[in-house]
Amino acid sequence: MTISDMESEAHELFVAYLEKELSSSERETFERKLNEDSKFEAEFLEFKNIYIILENRLSPERATVLETIKQANSNFNYKPSKVTTEKKVIKFKPWKYGIAASILLAIGIFIFNNFSKPTYSDFAARETISLTVRSDVDETTKNAEVAFNSADYSKALIYFNELLKVEPNNLQLQYYKSVALVELSEYDEADSLLKKISESNSVYASKAKWIKALSYLKQKRYKEAKKVANSITSSDPEYQKAQKLLSKL
Amino acid sequence: METKKIHSDQRYVEALLANDSTLINEIYEKFAPKVIAYVCKNSGDETAARDIIQETLITIYDQAKTKGLKLTCPFDAYFFLICKRKWLNTLKKSGSKEVTIEEERLSIKDDADENAEKTQQFEEQQNLYMSVLSKMGETCKRIITLGFSAMSMQEVAEQLGVTYAYARKKKSLCISKLTQLIKESSLYRKLQNDY
Numbered sequence: 001m002t003i004s005d006m007e008s009e010a011h012e013l014f015v016a017y018l019e020k021e022l023s024s025s026e027r028e029t030f031e032r033k034l035n036e037d038s039k040f041e042a043e044f045l046e047f048k049n050i051y052i053i054l055e056n057r058l059s060p061e062r063a064t065v066l067e068t069i070k071q072a073n074s075n076f077n078y079k080p081s082k083v084t085t086e087k088k089v090i091k092f093k094p095w096k097y098g099i100a101a102s103i104l105l106a107i108g109i110f111i112f113n114n115f116s117k118p119t120y121s122d123f124a125a126r127e128t129i130s131l132t133v134r135s136d137v138d139e140t141t142k143n144a145e146v147a148f149n150s151a152d153y154s155k156a157l158i159y160f161n162e163l164l165k166v167e168p169n170n171l172q173l174q175y176y177k178s179v180a181l182v183e184l185s186e187y188d189e190a191d192s193l194l195k196k197i198s199e200s201n202s203v204y205a206s207k208a209k210w211i212k213a214l215s216y217l218k219q220k221r222y223k224e225a226k227k228v229a230n231s232i233t234s235s236d237p238e239y240q241k242a243q244k245l246l247s248k249l
Numbered sequence: 250m251e252t253k254k255i256h257s258d259q260r261y262v263e264a265l266l267a268n269d270s271t272l273i274n275e276i277y278e279k280f281a282p283k284v285i286a287y288v289c290k291n292s293g294d295e296t297a298a299r300d301i302i303q304e305t306l307i308t309i310y311d312q313a314k315t316k317g318l319k320l321t322c323p324f325d326a327y328f329f330l331i332c333k334r335k336w337l338n339t340l341k342k343s344g345s346k347e348v349t350i351e352e353e354r355l356s357i358k359d360d361a362d363e364n365a366e367k368t369q370q371f372e373e374q375q376n377l378y379m380s381v382l383s384k385m386g387e388t389c390k391r392i393i394t395l396g397f398s399a400m401s402m403q404e405v406a407e408q409l410g411v412t413y414a415y416a417r418k419k420k421s422l423c424i425s426k427l428t429q430l431i432k433e434s435s436l437y438r439k440l441q442n443d444y
Contacts, residue, residue, distance in 0.1 A: 004429060007425065007429060008421075008422060008425035008426070008429075011421065011424065011425035011428060012418075012421040012422070012425065015420070015421045015424055015425075016421070021417075046432075047428055050378060050427075050428050050431055051424065051428075052315045053311070053315050053374065053375055053378055054378055054382070054393070054397065054424075054427070055397050056311055056314045056315050057311065057375060057378070057379060058393070058394055058397035058398065059397060059398075060398060060399040061268075062307070062310065062311070062314070064268055065265060065268045065307070065310050066307050068268050068270050068273055069265075069273060069303055069306050069307060070303065071270065072270065072273045072274045072276070072277045073277065073299055073302070073303055075274055075277070076274070076277035076278065076281055078281065078282060078285050078295055079282075080282075080286065080289075130300075130303075138383055166387075166390060166391055166394060167394050167395075167398070168395075168408065169395070169398050169399060169400055170398075
Protein backbone atom coordinates (compact mmCIF):
# COMPACT_ATOMS: atom_id res chain seq x y z
CA MET A 1 0.00 0.00 0.00
CA THR A 2 1.37 3.42 -0.88
CA ILE A 3 1.40 6.30 1.55
CA SER A 4 -1.42 8.03 -0.24
CA ASP A 5 -3.51 4.82 -0.12
CA MET A 6 -2.99 4.67 3.61
CA GLU A 7 -3.85 8.30 3.86
CA SER A 8 -7.06 7.91 1.94
CA GLU A 9 -8.02 4.96 4.12
CA ALA A 10 -7.54 7.12 7.18
CA HIS A 11 -9.49 9.91 5.48
CA GLU A 12 -12.35 7.54 4.77
CA LEU A 13 -12.60 6.87 8.47
CA PHE A 14 -12.40 10.59 9.24
CA VAL A 15 -15.25 11.32 6.84
CA ALA A 16 -17.34 8.52 8.29
CA TYR A 17 -16.73 9.90 11.78
CA LEU A 18 -17.51 13.51 10.82
CA GLU A 19 -20.65 12.46 8.99
CA LYS A 20 -21.76 10.31 11.90
CA GLU A 21 -21.75 7.13 9.88
CA LEU A 22 -19.85 5.04 12.41
CA SER A 23 -21.57 2.55 14.69
CA SER A 24 -21.38 3.39 18.37
CA SER A 25 -18.61 0.86 19.00
CA GLU A 26 -16.57 2.09 16.02
CA ARG A 27 -17.08 5.58 17.32
CA GLU A 28 -15.79 4.69 20.73
CA THR A 29 -12.70 3.03 19.29
CA PHE A 30 -12.08 6.08 17.13
CA GLU A 31 -12.41 8.52 20.01
CA ARG A 32 -10.18 6.41 22.21
CA LYS A 33 -7.52 6.48 19.53
CA LEU A 34 -7.86 10.27 19.31
CA ASN A 35 -7.17 10.50 23.04
CA GLU A 36 -4.27 8.12 23.08
CA ASP A 37 -2.49 8.77 19.81
CA SER A 38 -1.51 12.42 19.51
CA LYS A 39 -0.17 12.01 15.97
CA PHE A 40 -3.48 10.50 14.90
CA GLU A 41 -5.29 13.33 16.63
CA ALA A 42 -3.17 15.96 14.87
CA GLU A 43 -3.85 14.33 11.51
CA PHE A 44 -7.55 14.22 12.23
CA LEU A 45 -7.67 17.87 13.29
CA GLU A 46 -5.84 18.97 10.18
CA PHE A 47 -8.26 16.98 8.03
CA LYS A 48 -11.27 18.25 9.94
CA ASN A 49 -10.12 21.82 9.48
CA ILE A 50 -10.13 21.44 5.70
CA TYR A 51 -13.34 19.42 5.73
CA ILE A 52 -15.43 21.93 7.66
CA ILE A 53 -14.23 24.86 5.59
CA LEU A 54 -15.28 23.08 2.40
CA GLU A 55 -18.52 21.91 3.93
CA ASN A 56 -19.45 25.44 4.91
CA ARG A 57 -18.29 27.00 1.66
CA LEU A 58 -20.59 24.72 -0.33
CA SER A 59 -23.51 24.71 2.06
CA PRO A 60 -26.97 25.96 1.05
CA GLU A 61 -27.11 27.84 4.34
CA ARG A 62 -24.17 29.99 3.29
CA ALA A 63 -25.82 30.70 -0.05
CA THR A 64 -28.84 32.04 1.83
CA VAL A 65 -26.71 34.36 3.94
CA LEU A 66 -24.88 35.58 0.85
CA GLU A 67 -28.25 36.35 -0.69
CA THR A 68 -29.23 38.41 2.38
CA ILE A 69 -25.95 40.33 2.12
CA LYS A 70 -26.57 41.03 -1.56
CA GLN A 71 -30.06 42.20 -0.71
CA ALA A 72 -28.67 44.53 1.98
CA ASN A 73 -26.18 45.81 -0.57
CA SER A 74 -28.91 46.75 -2.99
CA ASN A 75 -31.04 48.23 -0.22
CA PHE A 76 -28.20 50.47 0.80
CA ASN A 77 -28.02 53.89 -0.74
CA TYR A 78 -24.68 55.58 -0.57
CA LYS A 79 -24.69 59.30 0.04
CA PRO A 80 -21.27 60.90 0.21
CA SER A 81 -21.15 62.68 3.56
CA LYS A 82 -19.85 66.09 2.54
CA VAL A 83 -21.97 67.20 -0.34
CA THR A 84 -21.00 70.73 -1.17
CA THR A 85 -22.61 70.99 -4.55
CA GLU A 86 -23.82 74.50 -5.04
CA LYS A 87 -27.35 74.86 -6.12
CA LYS A 88 -27.52 76.40 -9.51
CA VAL A 89 -30.32 78.79 -10.08
CA ILE A 90 -31.62 78.82 -13.57
CA LYS A 91 -33.77 81.71 -14.51
CA PHE A 92 -36.98 80.64 -16.10
CA LYS A 93 -37.71 82.77 -19.08
CA PRO A 94 -41.36 83.24 -20.05
CA TRP A 95 -41.04 81.50 -23.41
CA LYS A 96 -39.89 78.42 -21.57
CA TYR A 97 -43.32 78.03 -20.02
CA GLY A 98 -44.68 77.21 -23.41
CA ILE A 99 -42.11 74.48 -23.93
CA ALA A 100 -42.71 73.13 -20.44
CA ALA A 101 -46.43 73.00 -21.07
CA SER A 102 -46.05 71.10 -24.30
CA ILE A 103 -43.69 68.63 -22.69
CA LEU A 104 -46.20 68.06 -19.92
CA LEU A 105 -48.92 67.55 -22.47
CA ALA A 106 -46.79 65.03 -24.35
CA ILE A 107 -46.09 63.15 -21.16
CA GLY A 108 -49.77 63.22 -20.31
CA ILE A 109 -50.72 61.73 -23.64
CA PHE A 110 -48.03 59.12 -23.29
CA ILE A 111 -49.21 58.09 -19.85
CA PHE A 112 -52.82 58.05 -20.98
CA ASN A 113 -52.05 55.80 -23.92
CA ASN A 114 -50.20 53.40 -21.72
CA PHE A 115 -52.77 53.36 -18.98
CA SER A 116 -54.98 50.58 -20.21
CA LYS A 117 -53.04 47.40 -19.31
CA PRO A 118 -49.68 46.99 -17.69
CA THR A 119 -47.05 45.33 -19.80
CA TYR A 120 -44.20 42.99 -19.03
CA SER A 121 -41.62 45.66 -19.71
CA ASP A 122 -43.24 47.97 -17.14
CA PHE A 123 -42.38 45.52 -14.44
CA ALA A 124 -39.52 43.39 -15.63
CA ALA A 125 -36.62 45.11 -13.96
CA ARG A 126 -33.56 44.08 -15.86
CA GLU A 127 -31.69 42.94 -12.82
CA THR A 128 -27.99 42.52 -12.96
CA ILE A 129 -26.62 39.51 -11.26
CA SER A 130 -23.41 38.75 -9.53
CA LEU A 131 -22.74 35.05 -9.24
CA THR A 132 -19.13 35.62 -8.46
CA VAL A 133 -18.04 36.61 -5.03
CA ARG A 134 -14.40 36.21 -5.79
CA SER A 135 -12.79 37.61 -8.85
CA ASP A 136 -10.97 34.38 -9.67
CA VAL A 137 -13.91 32.05 -10.22
CA ASP A 138 -14.21 29.86 -13.22
CA GLU A 139 -14.80 31.04 -16.73
CA THR A 140 -18.33 29.68 -17.15
CA THR A 141 -19.68 31.51 -14.12
CA LYS A 142 -18.16 34.74 -15.37
CA ASN A 143 -19.51 34.19 -18.86
CA ALA A 144 -22.98 33.51 -17.50
CA GLU A 145 -22.86 36.69 -15.50
CA VAL A 146 -21.66 38.83 -18.38
CA ALA A 147 -24.17 37.40 -20.84
CA PHE A 148 -27.07 37.81 -18.41
CA ASN A 149 -26.11 41.34 -17.44
CA SER A 150 -25.87 42.39 -21.06
CA ALA A 151 -29.31 40.88 -21.69
CA ASP A 152 -27.94 38.21 -24.00
CA TYR A 153 -30.28 35.63 -22.56
CA SER A 154 -29.79 32.85 -25.08
CA LYS A 155 -26.09 32.85 -24.39
CA ALA A 156 -26.67 33.12 -20.64
CA LEU A 157 -28.96 30.11 -20.87
CA ILE A 158 -26.21 27.97 -22.38
CA TYR A 159 -23.87 28.86 -19.54
CA PHE A 160 -26.53 28.35 -16.87
CA ASN A 161 -27.18 24.88 -18.24
CA GLU A 162 -23.51 24.10 -18.09
CA LEU A 163 -23.24 25.31 -14.51
CA LEU A 164 -26.36 23.42 -13.49
CA LYS A 165 -24.77 20.23 -14.72
CA VAL A 166 -22.26 20.63 -11.94
CA GLU A 167 -24.67 21.98 -9.37
CA PRO A 168 -28.15 20.83 -10.37
CA ASN A 169 -29.66 21.99 -7.09
CA ASN A 170 -28.26 25.46 -7.00
CA LEU A 171 -31.43 27.51 -6.56
CA GLN A 172 -29.77 30.75 -7.48
CA LEU A 173 -28.73 29.34 -10.85
CA GLN A 174 -32.14 27.78 -11.35
CA TYR A 175 -33.78 31.09 -10.61
CA TYR A 176 -31.70 33.11 -13.06
CA LYS A 177 -32.12 30.42 -15.66
CA SER A 178 -35.88 30.79 -15.31
CA VAL A 179 -35.61 34.57 -15.70
CA ALA A 180 -33.63 34.02 -18.89
CA LEU A 181 -36.25 31.54 -20.12
CA VAL A 182 -39.07 34.01 -19.58
CA GLU A 183 -37.10 36.67 -21.41
CA LEU A 184 -36.72 34.23 -24.28
CA SER A 185 -40.44 33.35 -24.13
CA GLU A 186 -39.69 29.71 -23.37
CA TYR A 187 -42.65 29.59 -21.07
CA ASP A 188 -43.11 25.85 -20.61
CA GLU A 189 -39.60 25.20 -19.48
CA ALA A 190 -39.65 28.32 -17.31
CA ASP A 191 -42.92 27.20 -15.72
CA SER A 192 -41.70 23.86 -14.54
CA LEU A 193 -38.52 25.36 -13.17
CA LEU A 194 -40.35 28.19 -11.42
CA LYS A 195 -42.81 25.76 -9.91
CA LYS A 196 -39.95 23.80 -8.38
CA ILE A 197 -38.25 26.92 -7.02
CA SER A 198 -41.42 28.44 -5.60
CA GLU A 199 -42.07 25.21 -3.71
CA SER A 200 -38.62 25.31 -2.18
CA ASN A 201 -37.96 26.72 1.22
CA SER A 202 -35.61 29.48 0.21
CA VAL A 203 -35.36 33.17 -0.51
CA TYR A 204 -35.89 32.32 -4.15
CA ALA A 205 -39.36 30.94 -3.56
CA SER A 206 -41.11 34.31 -3.56
CA LYS A 207 -38.81 35.66 -6.26
CA ALA A 208 -39.87 32.74 -8.43
CA LYS A 209 -43.54 33.57 -7.82
CA TRP A 210 -42.93 37.11 -8.95
CA ILE A 211 -41.20 35.96 -12.14
CA LYS A 212 -44.10 33.59 -12.72
CA ALA A 213 -46.51 36.51 -12.47
CA LEU A 214 -44.38 38.48 -14.94
CA SER A 215 -44.31 35.52 -17.26
CA TYR A 216 -48.13 35.48 -17.37
CA LEU A 217 -48.12 39.22 -17.87
CA LYS A 218 -45.79 38.85 -20.82
CA GLN A 219 -48.16 36.25 -22.28
CA LYS A 220 -51.05 38.66 -21.62
CA ARG A 221 -52.68 36.03 -19.41
CA TYR A 222 -53.87 38.65 -16.96
CA LYS A 223 -56.13 36.45 -14.87
CA GLU A 224 -53.35 34.01 -14.08
CA ALA A 225 -50.89 36.84 -13.45
CA LYS A 226 -53.34 38.24 -10.92
CA LYS A 227 -53.68 34.91 -9.21
CA VAL A 228 -49.95 34.43 -8.83
CA ALA A 229 -49.39 38.03 -7.70
CA ASN A 230 -52.05 37.49 -5.05
CA SER A 231 -50.16 34.51 -3.69
CA ILE A 232 -47.20 36.74 -2.79
CA THR A 233 -47.72 37.52 0.86
CA SER A 234 -46.87 40.68 2.78
CA SER A 235 -43.85 39.05 4.36
CA ASP A 236 -42.23 38.49 0.97
CA PRO A 237 -39.79 41.10 -0.34
CA GLU A 238 -41.69 41.13 -3.63
CA TYR A 239 -44.95 42.10 -1.94
CA GLN A 240 -44.90 45.79 -2.91
CA LYS A 241 -44.12 45.07 -6.55
CA ALA A 242 -46.91 42.49 -6.58
CA GLN A 243 -49.39 44.95 -5.07
CA LYS A 244 -48.43 47.56 -7.63
CA LEU A 245 -49.01 45.06 -10.40
CA LEU A 246 -52.36 44.05 -8.91
CA SER A 247 -53.48 47.65 -8.75
CA LYS A 248 -52.94 47.98 -12.49
CA LEU A 249 -54.50 44.70 -13.53
CA MET B 250 -6.70 35.53 22.67
CA GLU B 251 -8.75 33.55 25.16
CA THR B 252 -8.12 36.00 27.93
CA LYS B 253 -9.28 39.01 25.94
CA LYS B 254 -12.77 40.26 26.37
CA ILE B 255 -15.22 39.79 23.55
CA HIS B 256 -16.42 43.11 22.21
CA SER B 257 -20.12 43.90 22.23
CA ASP B 258 -19.94 44.36 18.46
CA GLN B 259 -19.74 40.58 18.31
CA ARG B 260 -23.47 40.99 17.72
CA TYR B 261 -22.75 41.89 14.11
CA VAL B 262 -20.87 38.64 13.70
CA GLU B 263 -23.79 36.79 15.29
CA ALA B 264 -26.17 38.61 12.94
CA LEU B 265 -24.33 37.19 9.95
CA LEU B 266 -24.47 33.74 11.49
CA ALA B 267 -28.18 34.08 12.16
CA ASN B 268 -28.88 35.54 8.70
CA ASP B 269 -30.50 38.52 10.45
CA SER B 270 -31.39 40.84 7.61
CA THR B 271 -32.25 43.82 9.84
CA LEU B 272 -28.82 43.88 11.42
CA ILE B 273 -27.10 43.13 8.12
CA ASN B 274 -28.82 46.18 6.68
CA GLU B 275 -27.58 48.10 9.69
CA ILE B 276 -24.01 46.96 8.97
CA TYR B 277 -24.30 48.55 5.55
CA GLU B 278 -25.81 51.77 6.90
CA LYS B 279 -23.18 52.14 9.58
CA PHE B 280 -19.99 50.80 8.11
CA ALA B 281 -20.21 50.85 4.32
CA PRO B 282 -19.95 54.65 3.80
CA LYS B 283 -16.45 54.81 5.27
CA VAL B 284 -15.24 51.97 3.05
CA ILE B 285 -16.80 53.44 -0.07
CA ALA B 286 -15.31 56.86 0.68
CA TYR B 287 -11.90 55.28 1.16
CA VAL B 288 -12.00 53.27 -2.07
CA CYS B 289 -13.26 56.26 -4.05
CA LYS B 290 -10.46 58.40 -2.67
CA ASN B 291 -7.92 55.77 -3.68
CA SER B 292 -8.43 55.21 -7.38
CA GLY B 293 -11.59 53.14 -7.05
CA ASP B 294 -15.31 53.61 -7.37
CA GLU B 295 -18.48 52.76 -5.49
CA THR B 296 -19.02 49.48 -7.35
CA ALA B 297 -15.55 48.23 -6.53
CA ALA B 298 -16.10 49.18 -2.89
CA ARG B 299 -19.42 47.35 -2.77
CA ASP B 300 -17.75 44.19 -4.11
CA ILE B 301 -15.09 44.39 -1.44
CA ILE B 302 -17.70 44.90 1.29
CA GLN B 303 -19.71 41.93 0.12
CA GLU B 304 -16.68 39.67 0.00
CA THR B 305 -15.59 40.78 3.44
CA LEU B 306 -18.97 40.14 5.02
CA ILE B 307 -19.31 36.64 3.66
CA THR B 308 -15.75 35.87 4.72
CA ILE B 309 -16.55 37.00 8.24
CA TYR B 310 -19.52 34.65 8.14
CA ASP B 311 -17.33 31.80 6.91
CA GLN B 312 -14.76 32.35 9.60
CA ALA B 313 -17.37 32.65 12.32
CA LYS B 314 -19.13 29.53 11.13
CA THR B 315 -16.07 27.31 10.90
CA LYS B 316 -13.67 28.80 13.42
CA GLY B 317 -15.94 30.50 15.90
CA LEU B 318 -14.68 34.02 15.26
CA LYS B 319 -14.69 36.16 18.41
CA LEU B 320 -14.28 39.90 18.02
CA THR B 321 -12.15 41.61 20.64
CA CYS B 322 -12.35 45.05 19.03
CA PRO B 323 -15.01 47.34 17.56
CA PHE B 324 -16.53 46.04 14.33
CA ASP B 325 -15.92 49.39 12.68
CA ALA B 326 -12.12 49.27 12.92
CA TYR B 327 -11.94 45.57 12.14
CA PHE B 328 -14.21 45.73 9.13
CA PHE B 329 -12.58 48.83 7.72
CA LEU B 330 -9.09 47.35 8.02
CA ILE B 331 -10.03 44.20 6.12
CA CYS B 332 -11.77 46.14 3.36
CA LYS B 333 -8.92 48.59 3.10
CA ARG B 334 -6.27 45.89 2.81
CA LYS B 335 -8.37 44.01 0.32
CA TRP B 336 -8.62 47.12 -1.79
CA LEU B 337 -4.89 47.75 -1.59
CA ASN B 338 -4.31 44.16 -2.70
CA THR B 339 -6.66 44.64 -5.62
CA LEU B 340 -4.73 47.72 -6.66
CA LYS B 341 -1.46 45.88 -6.36
CA LYS B 342 -2.76 43.01 -8.47
CA SER B 343 -4.06 45.28 -11.20
CA GLY B 344 -0.59 46.80 -11.27
CA SER B 345 -1.89 50.18 -12.22
CA LYS B 346 0.80 52.81 -12.09
CA GLU B 347 -1.43 55.76 -11.69
CA VAL B 348 -2.87 54.95 -8.33
CA THR B 349 -2.94 57.31 -5.46
CA ILE B 350 -2.86 55.72 -2.09
CA GLU B 351 -3.47 57.58 1.09
CA GLU B 352 -0.43 57.04 3.26
CA GLU B 353 -0.68 54.19 5.70
CA ARG B 354 -0.30 55.17 9.30
CA LEU B 355 2.48 53.50 11.17
CA SER B 356 1.37 52.18 14.48
CA ILE B 357 1.64 49.42 16.97
CA LYS B 358 -0.47 46.38 16.19
CA ASP B 359 -3.72 46.58 18.08
CA ASP B 360 -6.63 44.22 18.50
CA ALA B 361 -8.23 45.35 15.29
CA ASP B 362 -5.07 44.55 13.34
CA GLU B 363 -4.90 41.15 14.93
CA ASN B 364 -8.54 40.32 14.27
CA ALA B 365 -8.35 41.59 10.70
CA GLU B 366 -5.19 39.64 9.99
CA LYS B 367 -6.76 36.40 11.18
CA THR B 368 -9.74 36.93 8.92
CA GLN B 369 -7.50 37.63 5.96
CA GLN B 370 -5.46 34.51 6.58
CA PHE B 371 -8.65 32.55 6.86
CA GLU B 372 -9.82 33.90 3.53
CA GLU B 373 -6.56 33.02 1.83
CA GLN B 374 -6.88 29.50 3.17
CA GLN B 375 -10.45 29.13 2.00
CA ASN B 376 -9.64 30.53 -1.43
CA LEU B 377 -6.82 28.06 -1.76
CA TYR B 378 -9.13 25.13 -0.98
CA MET B 379 -11.68 26.30 -3.52
CA SER B 380 -9.10 26.83 -6.20
CA VAL B 381 -7.68 23.33 -5.66
CA LEU B 382 -11.22 21.96 -5.85
CA SER B 383 -11.85 23.82 -9.11
CA LYS B 384 -8.81 22.15 -10.64
CA MET B 385 -10.01 18.61 -9.82
CA GLY B 386 -11.60 16.24 -12.31
CA GLU B 387 -15.28 16.69 -13.14
CA THR B 388 -16.45 13.59 -11.25
CA CYS B 389 -14.79 14.60 -8.01
CA LYS B 390 -15.89 18.20 -8.36
CA ARG B 391 -19.45 17.08 -8.89
CA ILE B 392 -19.63 14.58 -6.09
CA ILE B 393 -18.04 16.97 -3.61
CA THR B 394 -20.35 19.84 -4.54
CA LEU B 395 -23.41 17.61 -4.49
CA GLY B 396 -22.19 15.84 -1.38
CA PHE B 397 -22.22 19.09 0.57
CA SER B 398 -25.44 20.43 -0.93
CA ALA B 399 -28.84 20.09 0.67
CA MET B 400 -29.20 16.68 -0.98
CA SER B 401 -28.86 13.49 0.99
CA MET B 402 -26.24 11.02 -0.18
CA GLN B 403 -29.10 8.78 -1.28
CA GLU B 404 -30.34 11.54 -3.60
CA VAL B 405 -26.83 12.23 -4.79
CA ALA B 406 -26.43 8.56 -5.69
CA GLU B 407 -29.69 8.64 -7.63
CA GLN B 408 -28.68 11.80 -9.42
CA LEU B 409 -25.41 10.24 -10.49
CA GLY B 410 -26.97 6.88 -11.29
CA VAL B 411 -24.77 4.94 -8.89
CA THR B 412 -25.42 2.97 -5.72
CA TYR B 413 -25.49 4.63 -2.34
CA ALA B 414 -22.43 2.73 -1.17
CA TYR B 415 -20.48 3.70 -4.26
CA ALA B 416 -21.45 7.37 -3.91
CA ARG B 417 -20.30 7.43 -0.29
CA LYS B 418 -17.04 5.71 -1.10
CA LYS B 419 -16.40 8.01 -4.04
CA LYS B 420 -17.13 11.13 -2.02
CA SER B 421 -14.73 9.98 0.63
CA LEU B 422 -12.03 9.24 -1.93
CA CYS B 423 -12.50 12.59 -3.62
CA ILE B 424 -12.32 14.50 -0.35
CA SER B 425 -9.22 12.54 0.52
CA LYS B 426 -7.65 13.36 -2.83
CA LEU B 427 -8.59 17.00 -2.38
CA THR B 428 -7.00 17.25 1.08
CA GLN B 429 -3.87 15.58 -0.21
CA LEU B 430 -3.65 18.09 -3.06
CA ILE B 431 -4.25 20.96 -0.66
CA LYS B 432 -1.57 19.77 1.70
CA GLU B 433 0.90 19.43 -1.14
CA SER B 434 0.53 23.04 -2.21
CA SER B 435 3.26 25.39 -1.10
CA LEU B 436 0.77 28.08 -0.16
CA TYR B 437 -0.83 25.70 2.31
CA ARG B 438 2.46 25.15 4.07
CA LYS B 439 3.15 28.84 4.12
CA LEU B 440 -0.27 29.56 5.65
CA GLN B 441 0.17 26.82 8.22
CA ASN B 442 3.42 28.40 9.34
CA ASP B 443 1.89 31.85 9.54
CA TYR B 444 -0.83 30.75 11.88
